[in-house]
Amino acid sequence: MFGELWESFTDALEGLGSVVHFLFRLIVNSPRVLLRFNLISQQIFNSGALSLIIIVLSGLFVGMVLGLQGFQLLQRFGSEEALGTAATIGLVKELGPVVTALLFAGRAGTALASELGLMRATDQLSAMEMMAVDPIQRVVVPRFLGGVIAMPLLAAIFSVIGIYGAQLVGVQIMGVDSGSFWSQMRSAVSLTDVTEGIAKSFAFGVACSLIAVYQGYYATPTAEGVGRATTSTVVTSAVVILFLDYLITAAFL
Amino acid sequence: MNQRAPIIDIRNLDYAINGRPVFAGLDIQIPRGKVTAVMGPSGTGKTTLLRLITGQVLADGGEIKVAGQDMQALSRAELYVLRRRMGMLFQNGALLTDFSVFENVAFPLREHTDLTERLIRQLVLTKLQAVGLRGAAELMPAELSGGMSRRVALARAIVMDPELLIYDEPFVGLDPISLGVILRLIRRLNDTLGITSIVVSHDVQEISTVADQVFLLSGGKVVAGGTPQELKTNPTEIVKQFIGGLADGPVPFHFPAADYFGELMSRSEDL
Numbered sequence: 001m002f003g004e005l006w007e008s009f010t011d012a013l014e015g016l017g018s019v020v021h022f023l024f025r026l027i028v029n030s031p032r033v034l035l036r037f038n039l040i041s042q043q044i045f046n047s048g049a050l051s052l053i054i055i056v057l058s059g060l061f062v063g064m065v066l067g068l069q070g071f072q073l074l075q076r077f078g079s080e081e082a083l084g085t086a087a088t089i090g091l092v093k094e095l096g097p098v099v100t101a102l103l104f105a106g107r108a109g110t111a112l113a114s115e116l117g118l119m120r121a122t123d124q125l126s127a128m129e130m131m132a133v134d135p136i137q138r139v140v141v142p143r144f145l146g147g148v149i150a151m152p153l154l155a156a157i158f159s160v161i162g163i164y165g166a167q168l169v170g171v172q173i174m175g176v177d178s179g180s181f182w183s184q185m186r187s188a189v190s191l192t193d194v195t196e197g198i199a200k201s202f203a204f205g206v207a208c209s210l211i212a213v214y215q216g217y218y219a220t221p222t223a224e225g226v227g228r229a230t231t232s233t234v235v236t237s238a239v240v241i242l243f244l245d246y247l248i249t250a251a252f253l
Numbered sequence: 254m255n256q257r258a259p260i261i262d263i264r265n266l267d268y269a270i271n272g273r274p275v276f277a278g279l280d281i282q283i284p285r286g287k288v289t290a291v292m293g294p295s296g297t298g299k300t301t302l303l304r305l306i307t308g309q310v311l312a313d314g315g316e317i318k319v320a321g322q323d324m325q326a327l328s329r330a331e332l333y334v335l336r337r338r339m340g341m342l343f344q345n346g347a348l349l350t351d352f353s354v355f356e357n358v359a360f361p362l363r364e365h366t367d368l369t370e371r372l373i374r375q376l377v378l379t380k381l382q383a384v385g386l387r388g389a390a391e392l393m394p395a396e397l398s399g400g401m402s403r404r405v406a407l408a409r410a411i412v413m414d415p416e417l418l419i420y421d422e423p424f425v426g427l428d429p430i431s432l433g434v435i436l437r438l439i440r441r442l443n444d445t446l447g448i449t450s451i452v453v454s455h456d457v458q459e460i461s462t463v464a465d466q467v468f469l470l471s472g473g474k475v476v477a478g479g480t481p482q483e484l485k486t487n488p489t490e491i492v493k494q495f496i497g498g499l500a501d502g503p504v505p506f507h508f509p510a511a512d513y514f515g516e517l518m519s520r521s522e523d524l
Contacts, residue, residue, distance in 0.1 A: 118350075123347035124347050126347065127406075129336075131360065131413075132334070132336040132361075132364075133364045
């Protein structure tokens with residue numbers, strides 16, 4: 001019993017070590033890849049632009065729900081003008097980065113993991129190695145950097161659309177005064193709030209992209225292996241995102 | 254460099270996967286400019302041998318020299334320099350599925366050279382013409398048949414003008430026409446480009462028509478070597494079994510198992 005526990009503990013530690021080592025390899029290779037920015041921009045398109053619809057729609061609905069819930073709650077204290085502030089802080093600091101990252105892991109992360117896993121299973125990565133092209137540099141790093149760049153942009157778009165959604169419900173439907181909605185928001189939301197949101201979305205971007213490319217690159221080269229890599233990308237990303245969220249929130253207190 | 258020295262010189266090679274020895278004291282020398290076939294029953298480590306020759310895995314012991322360089326001692330950068338002098342055809346072609354046929358063949362040129370677009374176009378079309386697929390340049394890999402994929406992969410393997418061309422099971426799953434095309438291409442490319450070809454296969458009849466020399470692997474060692482004709486007249490049991498395609502012989506029909514009767518009885522008692 002104790003032996004098994006110890007074994008799974010050392011296994012987990014070993015896994016973490018190999019992820020960190022992989023991250024180190026990606027970082028070492030990044031400068032050279034940055035010189036070929038067209039490779040990265042293609043991946044920003046794949047991870048970012050192609051995730052836009054789901055991000056915009058989700059942002060709008062989350063914002064609208066916030067507007068509705070926030071209005072009902074604030075109305076009890078007669079302070080519905082604070083709706084702009086409440087919705088914005090909620091979105092920029094918390095919901096924007098977290099929900100975007102969860103959606104990003106589901107949309108872009110799974111696509112990355114299955115793409116790399118299939119490339120492994122169909123010998124495309126080995127073929128590159130045989131052509132003296134380093135697949136880490138040519139395939140993995142551009143996808144990783146594309147995700148790292150796309151994620152904060154998506155989170156920003158999510159928050160902006162979310163604020164618009166909250167305004168749509170709060171101001172247009174529930175009748176909160178438009179002037180106080182915006183002016184209270186501007187005076188109450190500080191730069192630190194925005195920085196916290198940016199820090200989170202960047203950290204989540206690194207985590208999600210790293211988990212996806214790691215799972216895909218080291219996937220067992222079978223149909224089942226690729227499936228497992230895709231599933232564990234979503235599961236691991238979700239847990240890591242929420243854990244990091246707690247850490248960063250605590251750090252900004 | 255000595256042109257007479259073998260391009261691949263393997264001495265006393267040991268290699269094990271998960272503690273199970275694949276090669277124990279393997280010796281093999283592959284001469285330049287010839288088509289050499291490496292044959293053997295499934296699971297004798299033919300593909301593993303290719304992975305060792307190309308430096309995808311490292312040997313546990315012994316020496317592997319490719320074009321005079323010791324594979325065990327090469328750094329990653331040196332290995333990549335050496336690999337530019339090799340071309341490899343994978344079993345399924347391993348084309349990059351995101352790129353068209355043209356871009357697949359152009360890929361090594363774009364990665365390794367600064368040639369102008371015009372020159373890349375000319376080189377790619379020349380190589381595609383050599384494998385008879387210039388007309389398919391704009392197709393995507395998913396639109397190709399198995400035989401066509403392999404020919405495109407072959408064009409890609411020769412686009413950097415390698416000295417050594419390695420084929421991993423090039424005939425698996427091909428119809429007779431595609432198979433004939435690949436066979437002729439192996440011979441023609443070897444002779445016209447003046448390269449060395451290594452073909453790993455277990456298709457005895459097919460390979461006998463193109464190979465200058467054949468090595469038969471079994472049990473982690475070379476059990477026979479020579480021209481295809483010499484192999485056909487080889488009296489050794491294992492060679493006779495392999496060349497004749499006999500179901501039972503030194504390579505047993507049955508996977509090692511417990512006593513048949515005993516196992517049947519024990520199962521029925523358990524139920």
